[in-house]
Amino acid sequence: MYWSLKKSERAAVKLILIGALTNVFIIGSSVVAYAASSDESLSASEAPLFLTLHDASPVLIESGPGNKANVLTGGVQQCTAPELIGAQLDLLLDSSLGADRHYDDLTKSVAHYRTTSSKVVTKTKEAVNVMVPYRGCGPSRAAADVILDEKPVDPTDAESAAYSKQRVVDEAHPAIVRAVLQVAEAYGQSEALPLEPGRDAAGGVIAASKPSSKMERARLELADLVGIEQADKTIALIGSVSRRETLPANVFKSDELDMARQEELVRELTNRAMKSDPVVAQLKKRLHKYSDHSYLAEKFSGLVQGSMSVISVFGPGFFIPTAAEAVSTSYIMATGGKEDDKLLKSIYFDKRLESRWRTVNKEATMSVSAYDRAIRHKNKTLLIASQSIMVQLVGEENIAALNLPWTSKTVSASISETVR
Numbered sequence: 273m274y275w276s277l278k279k280s281e282r283a284a285v286k287l288i289l290i291g292a293l294t295n296v297f298i299i300g301s302s303v304v305a306y307a308a309s310s311d312e313s314l315s316a317s318e319a320p321l322f323l324t325l326h327d328a329s330p331v332l333i334e335s336g337p338g339n340k341a342n343v344l345t346g347g348v349q350q351c352t353a354p355e356l357i358g359a360q361l362d363l364l365l366d367s368s369l370g371a372d373r374h375y376d377d378l379t380k381s382v383a384h385y386r387t388t389s390s391k392v393v394t395k396t397k398e399a400v401n402v403m404v405p406y407r408g409c410g411p412s413r414a415a416a417d418v419i420l421d422e423k424p425v426d427p428t429d430a431e432s433a434a435y436s437k438q439r440v441v442d443e444a445h446p447a448i449v450r451a452v453l454q455v456a457e458a459y460g461q462s463e464a465l466p467l468e469p470g471r472d473a474a475g476g477v478i479a480a481s482k483p484s485s486k487m488e489r490a491r492l493e494l495a496d497l498v499g500i501e502q503a504d505k506t507i508a509l510i511g512s513v514s515r516r517e518t519l520p521a522n523v524f525k526s527d528e529l530d531m532a533r534q535e536e537l538v539r540e541l542t543n544r545a546m547k548s549d550p551v552v553a554q555l556k557k558r559l560h561k562y563s564d565h566s567y568l569a570e571k572f573s574g575l576v577q578g579s580m581s582v583i584s585v586f587g588p589g590f591f592i593p594t595a596a597e598a599v600s601t602s603y604i605m606a607t608g609g610k611e612d613d614k615l616l617k618s619i620y621f622d623k624r625l626e627s628r629w630r631t632v633n634k635e636a637t638m639s640v641s642a643y644d645r646a647i648r649h650k651n652k653t654l655l656i657a658s659q660s661i662m663v664q665l666v667g668e669e670n671i672a673a674l675n676l677p678w679t680s681k682t683v684s685a686s687i688s689e690t691v692r
Contacts, residue, residue, distance in 0.1 A: 353513050353656050354663035357452070360509050361664070364448045367498040369441065378427060378437040385430035394429060398609045402601045411612045415619050431620040438551070438624050442631040444497075449635050451494040453642045453657055455503075456510050458487035460646070460653030514653040523655070526676075529644040537674060541636035542629070544666040544673075551628055555621045562614060576603050636665060643676070 369375045384390055401407050418425055418435070427433035495503040529537070546552050565573075580600035587593040608614060639661035646655035663671055 354660035357660040358664035364498045367502045368444050375440045381427040381433040399605050402604050411616050415616050431617050435620045435624050442627045446634045454490040456657035457654045458490045460651035524650045534640050537640045538636045542633045544670050545632045559621050
């Protein structure tokens, strides 16, 4: 049958076969590459906002008959106050999210879209949508929904699932920070706050005093977020850090912060935190893949797709238009997919950047406000907690630029333990 065709028709058949094979090769290669690649932004979205404790050498202590029961595994760590409080905030976030069934569902969705089979299916659907645009107005509807933020985003793909999951984290973390600062403020306003008995200098037992009403309200607010057990552990940690830390003699002689100075500090903290945030870095990296195209590349892309569209519409016969369509599909998939898909992904990236900025700015504002209140009321515990939040936001290496007194170089001891 092939040899019965005219010479021009045989040439067209060769062209269509070459185009089809090229199309299959490029689409297949992109699917394999997409499936094998790791989604860095999804991994980064799980990174904690705050720094964690330094690794410690484990200590194993065994007791009981035959040393087979009551195994206590622990590590002794030398940490600064910001490290201790920052690590506790990470634990509180885990406790809060662990009890959130919606977050658990989103975590499963993200894990599902990370699997190789899901990546292959996603890329295949994108390739089919290039040739047969079956999605219709779906992309524009999804974009409008995420911009308006009038209803929860349905996690139908990797980007929407990652965005929904990050939103939950970004809303939970500031609430925990606020509750911890309120606990610190209440603790610092009264000496009769320990929930557990202590000991005096001679070793005698001091009975635990009844917490103040403000302390109890702060405790219950934190307990609503993370559970009563974690709330009590946090109060004990804050009390321990406050008792151990020694502030400079002139720390409360600092000038109170006026509105302009507070605004400057919030802006500086937010900018520095955004620059060092791993989620922000990965999102910007992915957006730069779209923004870093040169003027020549942009025009060349338009020329290729425009030419193939004209040929597919006005080309003679059946084979030449089909070959042009195959070449156009190959080129689109080789450059990352359809533009409406790229635009929708960019919107998700933008909303994730906005969500993270809002979280960081909120926590910077709370820490600066708490710092000012601590100076005004000479509240040592609140001062330590607020400074710890600032250190965790921007890192100790950037703190000196803020020109505030810090306690981060004072060493405290922490013991982490696991009992079974």
